[in-house]
Amino acid sequence: MSTMQMDKVQIRELIAGRVARELNDGDVVNLGIGLPTMIPSFLPDGVEVILEAENGIVGAGPATDTFSARYVVDAGGKQASAIPGGAFIDSATSFGLIRGGHIDATVLGALEVDAKGNLANWIIPGKMLPGMGGAMDLVVGAKRVIVAMEHTQKGRPKILEACTLPLTAVECVDLIVTEMGVIEVTPDGLVLKEINPAFTVDEVREATGAELTIAEPLPSML
Amino acid sequence: MSTMQMDKVQIRELIAGRVARELNDGDVVNLGIGLPTMIPSFLPDGVEVILEAENGIVGAGPATDTFSARYVVDAGGKQASAIPGGAFIDSATSFGLIRGGHIDATVLGALEVDAKGNLANWIIPGKMLPGMGGAMDLVVGAKRVIVAMEHTQKGRPKILEACTLPLTAVECVDLIVTEMGVIEVTPDGLVLKEINPAFTVDEVREATGAELTIAEPLPSML
Amino acid sequence: MARDKMIALAEAVAKVEDGMTVMIGGFMGCGNAHVLIDGLIEAGTKDLTLICNDGALPGYGVGKLVEQHRLRKLIASHVGLNPEVGRQMNAGELEVELVPQGTFAERIRSGGTGLGGVLTPTGIGTIVAEGKPVVEVDGKAFLLEKPLRADIALLSGYKVDPFGNIWYRGDTRTFQPVMAMAADTVIVEADQLIPLGAIPPEDVVTSGILVDHIVKGGDW
Amino acid sequence: MARDKMIALAEAVAKVEDGMTVMIGGFMGCGNAHVLIDGLIEAGTKDLTLICNDGALPGYGVGKLVEQHRLRKLIASHVGLNPEVGRQMNAGELEVELVPQGTFAERIRSGGTGLGGVLTPTGIGTIVAEGKPVVEVDGKAFLLEKPLRADIALLSGYKVDPFGNIWYRGDTRTFQPVMAMAADTVIVEADQLIPLGAIPPEDVVTSGILVDHIVKGGDW
Numbered sequence: 001m002s003t004m005q006m007d008k009v010q011i012r013e014l015i016a017g018r019v020a021r022e023l024n025d026g027d028v029v030n031l032g033i034g035l036p037t038m039i040p041s042f043l044p045d046g047v048e049v050i051l052e053a054e055n056g057i058v059g060a061g062p063a064t065d066t067f068s069a070r071y072v073v074d075a076g077g078k079q080a081s082a083i084p085g086g087a088f089i090d091s092a093t094s095f096g097l098i099r100g101g102h103i104d105a106t107v108l109g110a111l112e113v114d115a116k117g118n119l120a121n122w123i124i125p126g127k128m129l130p131g132m133g134g135a136m137d138l139v140v141g142a143k144r145v146i147v148a149m150e151h152t153q154k155g156r157p158k159i160l161e162a163c164t165l166p167l168t169a170v171e172c173v174d175l176i177v178t179e180m181g182v183i184e185v186t187p188d189g190l191v192l193k194e195i196n197p198a199f200t201v202d203e204v205r206e207a208t209g210a211e212l213t214i215a216e217p218l219p220s221m222l
Numbered sequence: 223m224s225t226m227q228m229d230k231v232q233i234r235e236l237i238a239g240r241v242a243r244e245l246n247d248g249d250v251v252n253l254g255i256g257l258p259t260m261i262p263s264f265l266p267d268g269v270e271v272i273l274e275a276e277n278g279i280v281g282a283g284p285a286t287d288t289f290s291a292r293y294v295v296d297a298g299g300k301q302a303s304a305i306p307g308g309a310f311i312d313s314a315t316s317f318g319l320i321r322g323g324h325i326d327a328t329v330l331g332a333l334e335v336d337a338k339g340n341l342a343n344w345i346i347p348g349k350m351l352p353g354m355g356g357a358m359d360l361v362v363g364a365k366r367v368i369v370a371m372e373h374t375q376k377g378r379p380k381i382l383e384a385c386t387l388p389l390t391a392v393e394c395v396d397l398i399v400t401e402m403g404v405i406e407v408t409p410d411g412l413v414l415k416e417i418n419p420a421f422t423v424d425e426v427r428e429a430t431g432a433e434l435t436i437a438e439p440l441p442s443m444l
Numbered sequence: 445m446a447r448d449k450m451i452a453l454a455e456a457v458a459k460v461e462d463g464m465t466v467m468i469g470g471f472m473g474c475g476n477a478h479v480l481i482d483g484l485i486e487a488g489t490k491d492l493t494l495i496c497n498d499g500a501l502p503g504y505g506v507g508k509l510v511e512q513h514r515l516r517k518l519i520a521s522h523v524g525l526n527p528e529v530g531r532q533m534n535a536g537e538l539e540v541e542l543v544p545q546g547t548f549a550e551r552i553r554s555g556g557t558g559l560g561g562v563l564t565p566t567g568i569g570t571i572v573a574e575g576k577p578v579v580e581v582d583g584k585a586f587l588l589e590k591p592l593r594a595d596i597a598l599l600s601g602y603k604v605d606p607f608g609n610i611w612y613r614g615d616t617r618t619f620q621p622v623m624a625m626a627a628d629t630v631i632v633e634a635d636q637l638i639p640l641g642a643i644p645p646e647d648v649v650t651s652g653i654l655v656d657h658i659v660k661g662g663d664w
Numbered sequence: 665m666a667r668d669k670m671i672a673l674a675e676a677v678a679k680v681e682d683g684m685t686v687m688i689g690g691f692m693g694c695g696n697a698h699v700l701i702d703g704l705i706e707a708g709t710k711d712l713t714l715i716c717n718d719g720a721l722p723g724y725g726v727g728k729l730v731e732q733h734r735l736r737k738l739i740a741s742h743v744g745l746n747p748e749v750g751r752q753m754n755a756g757e758l759e760v761e762l763v764p765q766g767t768f769a770e771r772i773r774s775g776g777t778g779l780g781g782v783l784t785p786t787g788i789g790t791i792v793a794e795g796k797p798v799v800e801v802d803g804k805a806f807l808l809e810k811p812l813r814a815d816i817a818l819l820s821g822y823k824v825d826p827f828g829n830i831w832y833r834g835d836t837r838t839f840q841p842v843m844a845m846a847a848d849t850v851i852v853e854a855d856q857l858i859p860l861g862a863i864p865p866e867d868v869v870t871s872g873i874l875v876d877h878i879v880k881g882g883d884w
Contacts, residue, residue, distance in 0.1 A: 026667065028873045050873060054545065055471040055497075056615035058871045070474065071602070071614030077472030077501070077525060082614075084861030085827045087868035090617045090649075091471075091497070092553045095546030099566065099778030100845055102873060118569075129533070129542075130524025131498070137546030137566045141778050170569035248447065250653045272653060276765065277691040277717075278835035280651045292694065293822070293834030299692030299721070299745060304834075306641030307607045309648035312837045312869075313691075313717070314773045317766030321558030321786065322625055324653060340789075351753070351762075352744025353718070359766030359786045363558050392789035550779070559770070560799060560806030563780030579780060579799060581810065586780030590801060613866065646833065647867050 006198075011150060011179040014196070017042040018221050019107055019148050019177050023049050030054060030098065030138055032108030033076040035148050039107060052103055054134040056094050059086025075134065098134070099141040106142035108135060109149045110173075112163045115210040117173040117185035119147065120165035132168065139172040151178035157209035159183065159190070180204045182221050189213060194221035228420075233372060233401040236418070239264040240443050241329055241370050241399050245271050252276060252320065252360055254330030255298040257370050261329060274325055276356040278316050281308025297356065320356070321363040328364035330357060331371045332395075334385045337432040339395040339407035341369065342387035354390060361394040373400035379431035381405065381412070402426045404443050411435060416443035448606045449658045456631050456659045457483035460596055463516075465493040467552070467597040467623040472498055472525060473505030475616030477598040479633045479661045481505060485512055493517040495594055497548060497619060499526035513537065519592070521545035544572060547589050549619055555591035556625025562589040597627035600661060601650070604634030605641070608655025609648045617649060624654040633661030668826045669878045676851050676879045677703035680816055683736075685713040687772070687817040687843040692718055692745060693725030695836030697818040699853045699881045701725060705732055713737040715814055717768060717839060719746035733757065739812070741765035764792060767809050769839055775811035776845025782809040817847035820881060821870070824854035825861070828875025829868045837869065844874040853881030 006014070012035050020042035023029060029049045031037050043049065051060040053075040060074055061083040069079035072088075082088060089097075097103060112120040119139055122132040139145045152158060159176060176183040181204055182194040191213045192204060197220050205212055228236070234257050242264035245251060251271045253259050265271065273282040275297040282296055283305040291301035294310075304310060311319075319325060334342040341361055344354040361367045374380060381398060398405040403426050404416040413435045414426060419442045427434055457480065460466060470476040476496075484492075485508055494515050499522075500507035507526050509515055517539040523529040532538035543551065550562040563586035567573050577588040599620045602613035610632055612620060624630050632655050677700065680686060690696040696716075704712075705728055714735050719742075720727035727746050729735055737759040743749040752758035763771065770782040783806035787793050797808040819840045822833035830852055832840060844850050852875050 052873075053615070055474075056618055057865075058868075058873055059865075067614055071616055073472060073474040073615065075471075077474070080615075082865040085825060085829060085872060086865045087829060087871045088612075088615045088617055088865045089868075089871065090621045091545070091549040091619045092622050095549050096773070096777035096845060097871075097873070099546055099564065100776050101778060102845065129530060129540075131520060131522035131542045132544050132572075133498075133522035133524075134545040136544035136570065136572065140566045140568075141546075167570045169566075274653075275835070277694075278838055279645075280648075280653055281645075289834055293836055295692060295694040295835065297691075299694070302835075304645040307605060307609060307652060308645045309609060309651045310645045310832075310835045310837055311648075311651065312841045313765070313769040313839045314842050317769050318553070318557035318625060319651075319653070321766055321784065322556050323558060324625065351750060351760075353740060353742035353762045354764050354792075355718075355742035355744075356765040358764035358790065358792065362786050362788075363766075389790045391786075554783075558785060560783030560785070560801040560804065563774075563783065563808075565778060565780070579808070581780040581808070584780065588783075588799070588801070611866065617866075646831065646837075646869075649866075 006179060012038060014179050015148050015177050018182060019146055020044070022146060022175065023047060023105060027104040028052055028102065030103050030106040030142065034109055036107040052097065053080065054094050054098060054138065056089050056091060057082055057086060058089060059083045095137050098137050101141060101143055103142040105144040105146060106138045107146045107148050110147045110158065112158050112160055112165050113147050113173050113176055114160045114163045115189045117171045118163045119168045119173050120163040121168050123166050125166065135168055139169045144174050145172050147173050147176045149178060151180040151207050157207055160209040180207060191215055192218065194219050196221050228401060234260060236401050237370050237399055240404060241368055244368060244397065245269060245327060249326040250274055250324065252325050252328040252364065256331055258329040274319065275302065276316050276320060276360065278311050278313060279304055279308060280311060281305045317359050320359050323363060323365055325364040327366040327368060328360045329368045329370050332369045332380065334380050334382055334387050335369050335395050335398055336382045336385045337411045339393045340385045341390045341395050342385040343390050345388050347388065357390050361391045366396050367394050369395050369398045371400060373402040373429050379429055382431040402429060413437055414440065416441050418443050449608050449655060451657045451659060453479065453483045453659050456480060456657055457487045457489065459629060459631065460484060460489050462489060463491045464595040465495065467594040467627055468494065468496040468506055469599055469618050469620035469623050470505060470616060471618045473500035473507065475600055475618050475620065476500060476505030477600040477633050478505060479659065480598045480631065481508055484509065484514065490514045491516045495519045495592060497521050497545065499523040499529040501525050502528055517541065519543060521548045549622060551589050551592040552619060552626045553622040555593040556622055559591065561591055564589055592626065594627040596629045596631065597623040599624060599630065599632040601632045602635045603638050603643055604632055604658055605638050605643060605652065607640055608632060608652030608658055609643050610650040610655065611643050611647060612649055621650050624650045630655050631657045631659065633659045635661045669828050669875060671877045671879060673699065673703045673879050676700060676877055677707045677709065679849060679851065680704060680709050682709060683711045684815040685715065687814040687847055688714065688716045688726055689819055689838050689840035689843050690725060690836060691838045693720035693727065695820055695838050695840065696720060696725030697820040697853050698725060699879065700818045700851065701728055704729065704734065710734045711736045715739045715812060717741050717765065719743040719749040721745050722748055737761065739763060741768045769842060771809050771812040772839060772846045773842040775813040776842055779811065781811055784809055812846065814847040816849045816851065817843040819844060819850065819852040821852045822855045823858050823863055824852055824878055825858050825863060825872065827860055828852060828872030828878055829863050830870040830875065831863050831867060832869055841870050844870045850875050851877045851879065853879050855881045
């Protein structure tokens with residue numbers, strides 16, 4: 001099986017499922033929009049995480065009748081809620097939590113990541129300028145930064161020796177999870193720690209624009 | 223009548239009464255401990271001020287049965303309350319209000335004030351070191367700083383050309399109210415704006431260690 | 445303390461003059477001062493510099509001000525959900541200053557609390573740092589980001605008493621407490637008007653001493 | 665989320681080791697963590713660096729720690745109501761660092777929120793400024809005051825749920841919300857233990873994600 005044989009949904013579920021296993025019971029987690037929001041449904045039994053929405057929810061939950069969309073939205077602007085024991089906080093406090101290292105992990109997508117853990121995920125000059133939102137603070141402040149993304153973009157590597165796009169932050173990424181494998185950012189560069197057995201190491205290397213150290217043993221990411 | 227003929231209580235009431243007339247209806251006011259706490263009882267009819275206690279009360283009121291001393295004290299550590307419409311706030315917010323210019327006036331005592339409006343009111347080297355508490359923030363941040371004090375200390379002037387004691391803040395005092403008169407700090411120095419008719423201008427000058435410009439006319443402070 | 449700060453919507457809107465800098469709280473439209481925004485649209489107010497986290501959505505919240513070309517400049521952290529912002533920006537019709545969201549909150553807080561600015565690690569090594577001083581503290585680099593203030597802040601409160609004490613419902617709170625401190629004039633639209641003292645003093649989020657005027661908010 | 669963080673007082677006190685830096689909230693004893701303080705006295709814990717607004721009063725709140733010589737250093741804004749602080753200071757038994765109260769609050773906030781420090785006008789031109797960097801912003805001078813952090817914060821909450829969400833009664837709140845963010849370990853003594861969710865999410869002042877342990881507070 002190659003990437004071509006997995007459809008988008010399968011790829012996203014594979015990635016979200018693997019990231020879910022990085023989270024510990026009780027962790028406070030901020031999830032970026034898109035793929036990362038799929039992660040909670042893949043959490044192992046007995047692992048419960050507390051979702052922080054940077055617009056001001058500690059313990060964010062799904063839409064309910066109790067909390068109308070007029071008064072409660074998540075960081076994607078969608079109707080949400082606070083779970084029992086949750087809290088609504090103002091933005092200065094929310095980013096105080098984020099910048100102050102009180103968020104155990106943040107999971108978000110990327111346009112590019114490089115060998116030093118530099119991250120580019122907010123701007124393509126001349127094309128896309130949505131604004132960085134809370135991403136720059138999140139990747140600087142969260143205890144652990146996990147990038148969850150497809151390994152390549154239309155066949156072009158997104159994991160590079162050095163990012164070419166404007167950075168979101170320097171040396172901030174701890175772990176990269178793609179449909180091909182799990183890559184840790186270490187002081188000595190990128191280490192492929194786990195692999196999707198549907199791919200060979202050579203295939204992963206080919207799809208990666210940076211040097212990869214291969215862990216031994218190299219377990220399956222599935 | 224000279225100062226000698228007024229007892230301490232009369233002097234304090236005179237000063238507090240005159241300061242009370244500096245306050246406007248609706249002003250948010252922070253009062254230092256001691257003499258300034260007497261001011262509210264001298265407020266003219268129709269003038270109501272909102273007391274801020276820097277430890278976290280907006281709309282501080284007197285002790286009541288509703289608010290126990292275990293849970294509500296004023297900035298002097300005494301049992302207090304919040305009046306209806308008042309708020310309890312945390313210290314960072316309280317000093318945010320203070321530093322941010324949201325307090326219309328602060329009234330406090332002084333050891334020395336000088337011609338530039340420099341204030342010394344927190345330390346006598348080798349003798350007294352209670353700590354500055356909130357005073358340094360208050361005199362830097364309040365829109366108007368009013369010093370309410372006796373004109374001299376054991377006959378020695380407290381209003382000087384230049385403070386000799388360690389400063390609380392530079393160029394912060396707007397108005398000085400004593401039992402002898404009302405003195406405004408202007409860019410051109412100190413101006414005696416009102417006088418207690420029990421004293422002559424020469425007596426005030428003699429009790430003052432800085433040059434005084436005398437306003438014309440010079441109304442009574444009573 | 446029981447001052448009645450209620451004014452009519454038209455009177456409130458008239459306080460926002462063409463060319464002013466205006467802060468509006470909320471996030472993606474949620475918590476925006478919808479009634480006041482509609483008032484501005486109706487009054488024709490224009491050339492505003494808007495300080496708001498985002499451009500909301502087309503036709504929703506501050507998105508209406510964008511659509512109707514009432515803004516000269518937008519200071520925000522995210523404008524991706526309102527394509528009209530990008531269009532006007534590319535057409536040279538709207539100036540946009542993008543600020544990381546945590547820095548955005550803290551710059552406003554700084555402006556309202558008399559601090560000289562924010563020393564933040566956020567943005568170091570990125571284009572956000574361009575032209576800004578870097579201050580080193582104990583060997584670590586921090587960007588110095590300057591305070592933000594506005595002529596007027598337009599807030600949306602859920603429970604508001606006659607003195608202007610505000611309790612925000614859900615996560616409409618967002619930037620509103622810091623904006624209430626960082627503007628020369630503060631107007632709140634109240635979804636519910638409640639008696640003085642009806643919010644327990646521990647639960648007041650924005651004190652009425654920060655609020656100048658109240659208008660009726662409510663259903664929309 | 666319904667994690668039970670309750671531990672016994674002795675277990676909580678044992679987490680405070682000799683020589684640690686400890687934050688205690690409150691003002692002049694009001695809002696001090698009285699039960700935990702009595703626990704420290706009982707346990708003999710000593711050589712502490714205490715970060716607390718003041719020295720409280722003799723025999724009351726943190727005043728007990730002073731009296732019993734459990735402090736090596738006190739970082740505070742005001743110590744005038746406890747003469748024992750001055751006596752020990754003059755006798756060389758206790759080091760005292762005095763910080764303006766607003767700067768004290770903001771340094772702790774800064775330590776808990778990942779900022780590089782505080783740029784404040786407070787203290788400029790006074791002995792507080794000695795040896796500290798001055799940063800100019802738009803022609804105005806600000807002192808750079810560094811962040812404060814602690815090994816452990818001991819808080820006093822009125823209503824506390826099993827997850828550690830805290831609602832403070834009256835003005836016991838003081839420095840506690842910022843201290844909850846600025847210490848490696850946070851312990852709260854609860855005057856009332858209430859069920860999870862009993863504090864409406866809008867009225868939670870300190871979120872339970874900041875709280876590691878809860879002990880029974882209550883009458884004293």
